[in-house]
Amino acid sequence: MDAQLGLRERKKARTRRAISEAAIALFLERGYDAVPVAEIAEAAEVSKRTLFAYFPTKDDLVLHRFADHEDEAARVVRARFAGETPLEALHRHQRAALERRDPITGLCDVPAVVAFHRLVAETPTLRSALLHYHARSVDALTSALLETTDGVAHQELTARLGASQVLTVLQELANTNQRRINEGRSADELASLALAEADHAFDLLRNGLAPYA
Structure with missing residues (x-):
């Protein structure tokens, strides 16, 4: 059970990192205001619902x-x-x-x-x-x-x-x-x-x- 929990947490950490890295790469390329959240979710290969589960606001994608x-x-x-x-x-x-x-x-x-x-x-x-x-x-x-x-x-x-x-x-x-x-x-x-x-x-x-x- 502990190993299972550890695997789940590592998977969540990887997903969180992938979303953030995708967002920051897009922001650096085009500017923060020019990139919609839907495009970040697509780049990170997650749904918008999943993205907001990890980062409640667009600001959090950077400032976390x-x-x-x-x-x-x-x-x-x-x-x-x-x-x-x-x-x-x-x-x-x-x-x-x-x-x-x-x-x-x-x-x-x-x-x-x-x-x-x-x-x-x-x-x-x-x-x-x-x-x-x-x-x-x-x-x-x-x-x-x-x-x-x-x-x-x-x-x-x-x-x-x-x-x-x-x-x-x-x-x-x-x-x-x-x-x-x-x-x-x-x-x-x-x-x-x-x-x-x-x-x-x-x-x-x-x-x-x-x-x-």
């Missing part, structure tokens, strides 16, 4: 790639080492992600990844939908930070402001890296700069807005 990262910061905070602060854990995690060229950091020059990020950046509908993912990330990180802020004044507000600042900083770092990659620079060429800028960003987070006080 961000879903795995929705609660990533929250997971990092909860899994941090003993004696490590949330910011130290997030800083360590960001440096590791940059070093392995994780696409979420923007420091990735694999052509397919660059094309994917350009598709999202240049499609207003997708950019708008991505805000919902960001909002859920803020909620998740707020909950994780709340677990670490006993005795802090304005506890819930402090956690939410902290989560918003951290995630906005990470997004701005990624946007900066992506912009430079789009200008033709390589990830290896930019690695030292990206790491230094991440260090600087977390120094600012640790010290608040001291430079502007």
Whole structure:
């Protein structure tokens, strides 16, 4: 029975991947708005009903790639080492992600990844939908930070402001890296700069807005 369940899950994962890859290939070729869902279903050799069972909206065909990262910061905070602060854990995690060229950091020059990020950046509908993912990330990180802020004044507000600042900083770092990659620079060429800028960003987070006080 367990083996049967495993086979069923693997088959579902393959179908999901095939649908998404077919959709993104068509979007990159012709543009997001120019490709109807019926054509994506045909390309993936599934029915529209099956497609919507895996991806409830057209946006999800693209943005599901961000879903795995929705609660990533929250997971990092909860899994941090003993004696490590949330910011130290997030800083360590960001440096590791940059070093392995994780696409979420923007420091990735694999052509397919660059094309994917350009598709999202240049499609207003997708950019708008991505805000919902960001909002859920803020909620998740707020909950994780709340677990670490006993005795802090304005506890819930402090956690939410902290989560918003951290995630906005990470997004701005990624946007900066992506912009430079789009200008033709390589990830290896930019690695030292990206790491230094991440260090600087977390120094600012640790010290608040001291430079502007």
